[in-house]
Amino acid sequence: MPGFEVARVENGDIAVLRLKGYLDAHTAPDLESALQKLIDDKRVKIVVNFKDLTYISSAGLGVFMGFIEEVRGGGGDIKLTDMNQKIYRVFDLLGFPTLFEISNEENLAVNNFSKSKSR
């Protein structure tokens, strides 16, 4: 059984990545390829759903840091949703909530993209 899976779902011009399993130094490269593929496809409005993610280490968080500048530079954003408390705490410890939009539901994140045309 793979420890980590990413499912890509298209929602109009917004791409949703649904994460499942654990994100550590071993599986972070899989997320990196998934995000790189989106950028190669010129999809920069990205929502990442953490609902089925059970664990994250700094290697996983680093992936988002690695892409956010490029994505925002291209007029998009990476919005994060549905984190459980354990995962949110790691984001919080590293100061991510000031850097990323984190919402409780995937729909909210998707709607926020429609609201602000610039992002």
Place this chain on the structure above:
Amino acid sequence: MMIKEGGDGLPQAKRKYQLRIPSQTDNLEIIREFVSRVARKVGFKDDDVGKIELAVDEACANVIEHAYQKDDKQPIDIVLQIDYQKFTVIITDRGHGFDPKRIKTPDMKEYLAQMRVGGLGIYLMRTLMDEIDFDVKPGNRNQVKMSKYFLDKKNHPDAKAVR
């Protein structure tokens, strides 16, 4: 989980658990399982188990990437020592040492501004654990020792014995 107590009501002796495992990122999952199981067994609740698990993952990921520079056949030794006051994790490698003094705790503001990645693991280890100590002997062995105290006496496996 039920923890066995000594029938005489006296605290149990020190406990020690160890794991030697090859330096592969694929093994981080097993390392986390091992450490969490023991932390939970000795009485830590989910919140602290999660902190210990993450701190150990970060330390071992650093060993794999930096000390052994991704040579995946080297041993990582993980020893867990439990005494009356605290839970201690000792992680030892025989790879390239590094000077922990050179690894600054990143200034979060500066880090966020520059969106740099690096030193995050050590920052997390310091934040998540109560004590951390590096003993680096390049070419011989490098060791990181981290502890979490059973501050809440109810956490301690022998707490029920001293009613």
